[in-house]
Amino acid sequence: MxxxxxxxxxxxxxxxxxxxxxxxxxxxxxxxxxxxxxxxxxxxxxxxxxxxxxxxxxxxxxxxxxxxxxxxxxxxxxxxxxxxxxxxxxxxxxxxFVRGGELFARASRGPMREDSARNYFQQLISAVDFCHSRGVYHRDLKPENLLLDVEGNLKVADFGLSALSDHLRQDGLLHTACGTPAYVAPEVIGRKGYDGAKADVWSCGVILFVLLAGYLPFHDTNVISMYRKIHRGDFKCPPWLSPESRRLITRMLDPNPSTRISTEQIMDSSWFNKSAPRKKTMATAKEYPPEFESNETETLNAFHIISLSEGFDLSPLFEEKKMEREELRFATTMPANSVVSKIEEVAKTKDFAVKKTETCVRLVRAESGRKERLEIAVDIFTVAPSFLVVEVKICVGDTVEYSQFCRKHLRPALKDVVWSSATAGGVESEN
The missing domain is CATH 3.30.200.20 (Phosphorylase Kinase; domain 1)
Structure with a gap:
């Protein structure tokens, strides 16, 4: 209905x-x-x-x-x-109803002046610190999920991937990996348990960098390279950032969560306190004029992330890329030798000779296909402990033959080792 x-x-x-x-x-x-x-x-x-x-x-x-x-x-x-x-x-x-649009639209226009960025950042940290005091961890903080009202006040939105302190396991940590790739903390990628508050601080650090620099600290067209940079905390601040803002960002983007700065320490920092946040009362939503048919738009980010895999899902099963050379990519938490064994099993049933090392498998079909003998390369990259990315690509041969092999044989054989979209999208229960 x-x-x-x-x-x-x-x-x-x-x-x-x-x-x-x-x-x-x-x-x-x-x-x-x-x-x-x-x-x-x-x-x-x-x-x-x-x-x-x-x-x-x-x-x-x-x-x-x-x-x-x-x-x-x-x-x-x-x-x-x-x-x-x-x-x-x-x-x-x-x-x-927040009519001013996303902070992303403002951030995409280029670097902000420090006083403007500080104003938004103060409001963000105030909201995040309050959420943490209530045992709520957002887990998908990014400019697209930060809305602005008509007066320019920031509003945190989209709690679809959030977690409560009730979801902590016996080790006192969260274990479901979720978020948006460029903003996710390295310990979340590692999937060994993480402190939700410290993970949110990392995301806030990325947001502050974006506001001040005008670009992402860990951006890379190659997702594997990007995750390696995140895992190492490998970024460089642009020269126009002040020494105080550099120090704060560096402490927030510390890849070691145990030494990463907390929200309380952020609020005590000299850069944060250069100008006090504007005081606001705990009022109900602002009453807007009756412009009932105005043209502002509001997106449904949480549902897009969950249902369209815009969040931390490298792919629900495989990611197919339309490139000059056909590629498939998937993520897994299985050991590399398990992945290699699965690939070796299916290859031998389809008359492929197998050449393998610890990080690479080459499949060569004994007989030539429509064009020439099909050769497939499978490369295994360790992004973080217990987190691998596997790339499958054609080296030589017919792309139709290659696609049929992947679709009919390789995909089904690897379904048990692929990191599922339910886990990656944060749908999996914390308990």
Whole structure:
């Protein structure tokens, strides 16, 4: 049943309370509409979630977690959840309508002046520190998830990948790897357990670097090279950054979480305190003028990350790249020798000769195909302990023959060693 059908049941107004306007954004599981409370006149961003799709994807617990977190966290710099409603087929989340767009749009225009970047950063750390005090860890902090209101105030949004202190295992750590590649902490990649607060601090450090430098600290067109840089904390600040901002960023982007600076220490730093954050009261969402059909847009980042693999998923099974030479790539936490053994097994059943080392496998078909003898290279890269990236590519031969081999034989043979999208997207239970 659609939104309009639900409205008709209530005389044109959802639950006798909300009138729907234009569509603001959408994802696989939900749509976001501009909605007006007919009793108060307040505008909201109404997220309409399809229950059946969420249940079918096994994400109902994640949905409940997001709602629980947003109910817990009331802070001027966090998008407010006004109300949750439900019908047989839909879940409705009436949220604060933030009209100023994403911080990403502002950051993409180039480096900011330090006072402007500091203002946004102060608000971000204030919100993140408050969340941590409530046992909430965001785990996907990035400029796309930081919204700005019409006055330029920052609002943290999209808690779809967040975790609660209840999700800590007996070692006191979180273990589900999630986030967005360029902003994720090295210990999250390593998958050996991590402190959610320290992981959020790393992401905040990347955000501060982006605001001041105008580009990402660990950006690389090769994802393997990027993760190696993250694991080493290998970055360089541009020359226009002040010594104080450099010191703070370096302490936040410390690859060792045990020595990485905390939010409390950030707020005590000299750079952070050069100008005090503007005081704000714990007010309800700002009442905006009745511009009910304005043109601002709001994206549904959390659902895009989960459903479209925009987050920390290198690929749900394989990532296929349309390049000059065909490539497949997947991530795994299995030992390299296990991956090699699986590849060797399937290769021998299809008349490939196998040449192997610890980090490389070469498959050579005994007989020539449509063009010439097919040769395939499989390279194994250690990005971090217990985290490998495997690249499969054609060296010589027919690409159609190569694609058929990968699709019909290699994929099924490796399905048990590939790091699944459920784990990578943060859907996996922490317990």
């Amino acid at each position: 659609g939104v309009r059908s639900e409205e008709k049941k209530c005389g044109g107004v959802l639950h006798g309370k909300y009138e729907f306007g234009r569509l603001l954004g959408y994802g696989t599981f939900a749509k976001v509409y501009l909605a007006r409370n007919v009793r108060t006149g307040r505008n909201s961003a109404m997220k309409v979630v399809d229950k059946e799709k969420v249940i079918r994807a096994g994400m109902m617990e994640q949905m409940k977690r997001e709602i629980s977190v947003m109910r817990m966290v009331h802070h001027p710099n966090v998008v407010e959840l006004h109300e949750v409603m439900a019908s047989k087929s839909k879940i409705y989340l009436a949220m604060e």
